[in-house]
Amino acid sequence: MFDIIVWGGAALSLAGLVGLVWCILRVMKxxxxxxxxxxxxxxxxxxxxxxxxxxxxxxxxLMLVILGISFG
Structure with a gap:
């Protein structure tokens, strides 16, 4: 159960990171x-x-990852 929360949180963090990189590239352009x-x-x-x-x-x-690790 908590593995799903950890991996889901990691996926959300990765999506957020991709969005931040996109923003940086857009402003640099x-x-x-x-x-x-x-x-x-x-x-x-x-x-x-x-x-x-x-x-x-x-x-x-990242909050979900921490929550999943703490309770898992």
Whole structure:
């Protein structure tokens, strides 16, 4: 039972990590495009909700891993 929680949490953390890497690559691409300050700010503001969601997903996954290890 708790193995499922641990592996599910690991999968959520991995999904969150992939999302964070995607956000980093997206902002790096916008920076290299040579956009103006306002355009760059708009691009970063568009990535910000995805960044927060990925971070939240990763944290929830790590909590599940810790919970599964503690109770298992």
């Amino acid at each position: 916008a920076r290299k495009a040579g956009l103006s300050d306002d355009e760059l700010r708009t691009a970063v503001q568009g990535v910000l909700p995805w960044n927060m969601a990925s971070l939240f997903l990763s944290v929830i996954g």
